[in-house]
Amino acid sequence: MMLIAFSACQKEEFNALDDEVPPPNSAVSNTPLVTRSVEDSIPTILGDVRVNPFKVSTMTQAWNALYGEHQHYNQLPVTHRYIKLEPQDTAEFKSLISSGIPFLDFPLDRKVIQMGDHYPQAAPAEGEFPDFYTVLADEAIVPITHYTVLEELVIPPMDAPLTATAFFIAGDTATYLQELLGPDYNPEDPASTGNCPETCPNYPNCELFPESFGCSGPPVWNGDCTPESPDWPDCLVHYDDEEDELNACGCPIPNDKRKPAGCIQVEDVQMNNMMLGVEDVKVTWWNGWFTFKTTSTDGAGCWSIDRHRERGKAYMWVTFQNSRAMLRGFVGNTAKLWRLLLPVTDYRGQLGGGSYHNIQIDYNMWNNQGGSDHRTWSASTVMNGIHHFHREAQNDGINTPPSGLDIYLTANRRDGIALMTSQLPQQTVNDLVGQGLFSSGLLPYIISNNSILAAVPDVAIGCNFQNADQQWSVTQHELAHTSHFTNTGAIFWGRMGLATLNARIATGSPWGDATVNDAGLIAICESWAEHLEHVYTDRAYGVNTSSGVTWEDELEEIRNDSPNHVPIGIHFDLIDNQNDLNDACDRGIGGACGPIVDNVAGFTNGQLFSLLDANTDDPDIYRARILNELLPGSGIMAADIDALFNSY
Numbered sequence: 001m002m003l004i005a006f007s008a009c010q011k012e013e014f015n016a017l018d019d020e021v022p023p024p025n026s027a028v029s030n031t032p033l034v035t036r037s038v039e040d041s042i043p044t045i046l047g048d049v050r051v052n053p054f055k056v057s058t059m060t061q062a063w064n065a066l067y068g069e070h071q072h073y074n075q076l077p078v079t080h081r082y083i084k085l086e087p088q089d090t091a092e093f094k095s096l097i098s099s100g101i102p103f104l105d106f107p108l109d110r111k112v113i114q115m116g117d118h119y120p121q122a123a124p125a126e127g128e129f130p131d132f133y134t135v136l137a138d139e140a141i142v143p144i145t146h147y148t149v150l151e152e153l154v155i156p157p158m159d160a161p162l163t164a165t166a167f168f169i170a171g172d173t174a175t176y177l178q179e180l181l182g183p184d185y186n187p188e189d190p191a192s193t194g195n196c197p198e199t200c201p202n203y204p205n206c207e208l209f210p211e212s213f214g215c216s217g218p219p220v221w222n223g224d225c226t227p228e229s230p231d232w233p234d235c236l237v238h239y240d241d242e243e244d245e246l247n248a249c250g251c252p253i254p255n256d257k258r259k260p261a262g263c264i265q266v267e268d269v270q271m272n273n274m275m276l277g278v279e280d281v282k283v284t285w286w287n288g289w290f291t292f293k294t295t296s297t298d299g300a301g302c303w304s305i306d307r308h309r310e311r312g313k314a315y316m317w318v319t320f321q322n323s324r325a326m327l328r329g330f331v332g333n334t335a336k337l338w339r340l341l342l343p344v345t346d347y348r349g350q351l352g353g354g355s356y357h358n359i360q361i362d363y364n365m366w367n368n369q370g371g372s373d374h375r376t377w378s379a380s381t382v383m384n385g386i387h388h389f390h391r392e393a394q395n396d397g398i399n400t401p402p403s404g405l406d407i408y409l410t411a412n413r414r415d416g417i418a419l420m421t422s423q424l425p426q427q428t429v430n431d432l433v434g435q436g437l438f439s440s441g442l443l444p445y446i447i448s449n450n451s452i453l454a455a456v457p458d459v460a461i462g463c464n465f466q467n468a469d470q471q472w473s474v475t476q477h478e479l480a481h482t483s484h485f486t487n488t489g490a491i492f493w494g495r496m497g498l499a500t501l502n503a504r505i506a507t508g509s510p511w512g513d514a515t516v517n518d519a520g521l522i523a524i525c526e527s528w529a530e531h532l533e534h535v536y537t538d539r540a541y542g543v544n545t546s547s548g549v550t551w552e553d554e555l556e557e558i559r560n561d562s563p564n565h566v567p568i569g570i571h572f573d574l575i576d577n578q579n580d581l582n583d584a585c586d587r588g589i590g591g592a593c594g595p596i597v598d599n600v601a602g603f604t605n606g607q608l609f610s611l612l613d614a615n616t617d618d619p620d621i622y623r624a625r626i627l628n629e630l631l632p633g634s635g636i637m638a639a640d641i642d643a644l645f646n647s648y
């Protein structure tokens, strides 16, 4: 489960385990966590409550004023609900997060004066969560039990005459014009000339939509967009979905400069500092009122928000969450429980100025350890590594990792662990805690120092790397464990967790040595993860490695992790069609080198993986099953299998 991700030539470093201890500057806090923030750095500041033009009554009045003579409504159908989310416990908060719905920690009916990192809410009792706010489509299911519907809404597109009329009725045309016209709007000089002065009955629609409105008289009515229309209320405006140019990232640029679109890329220093698209991360867009839009990047890091045109101020976030995994971590030592549970999110700030169709985000190599540059580069690199693992696993015919993995990124470590905590029987989790999990150093410091069981992730991945191939290698290793987990089940994996914990306590190393309890189990699990780590990283990077040696060549030269323990190279030797020319060496202290008698070739990762179920808890059983299950008909001789295993 634990990975010590150094290449063989750096063996002294990983044996020292020096990054197992928090570095002096990490200032681990001894203060118990509280769940509400009173001391975070930048508070969010809100203005007064605004008149809400999206209320059903106001919007109905606006509709009837515009179109009532053709089609009158006593009440327009509700399109959205403005909701206060009130999670009562960790489980409920986790369901809220995993649902992926957007939410903010401040009410949405007020203008944002300053967007901070927290909104000061009245301090509740310890263990409570703050209130959160969202807007959901009327038919959407609220993902938690405890919530309050604050208002039922009708939300037409912002630049529809219906919306303009509702703002006018609400007495807030100035705000509307500011929203719609952005920096072009001068409140000192409202449109008072031309054909649409404020005295017009149709003001401001005659100015904004002159094709449909004169100064007075009824607007154009063709009856083809009413609340009964299937695409109501989007049909109130025309969306131009054309695009013909590509931007520097290779992403299409919408013709409509008000359609939000762009690309998200990460620097890969191994690939000549190439910028690679960040695949399948979430983009959340908020227009400052009651409209949230979310989308995800494609394989090239391109994203666009369909059926939305922005005007005026908007806010954007990038969140490292998708159906495969949620990445969290990189929180400071003053973090509150709920912040520990949130996915890594990059607030991109307030956008405005009229053009939204080519927003380029580059996550470059980090300089400030633990800072936002580190957080976004690492999360991007790990996320791309996760997608790589999935693709390679599918190519090889092995199980992909479970969906919805909860992964915690640590800023100052290089190791990882795949406890699969959320999948283990409660008794096993209790045993792990009882046997010293929180004092073992296996978990991220902020979680173990505060003994927060609710925040223990399925997987932790160290991110103290400034080389993409190394960051990918740790990711491949831990994902290999999670894939293996799906073949063994939770009982086996609970044993693996306990064996790792006990090895760590007994020897200082989570892999232990040949004498620790369940050494065979550790040997099978860690050798397989180390194997896929090297093979999959090699497939991505080839000769572009930070060490100068390919990940495959490195694998060829490793024998065991320590004498007679964790036969790292064995799986590749069962597959590859090459004799080992050099002796292979054990990695750890006291390790030796020796020749590998490799006259075996032709097995596949898929075949080997099929043997790695709950019955295979020792390299000897692995060998026996290869002989019994894979050998017949393969043309490979049993003596050669034995000679290979005996070389380890």
Ligand SMILES: [Zn+2]
Pocket: 001, 002, 003, 477, 481, 525, 526, 529
């Ligand atoms: Zn491992």
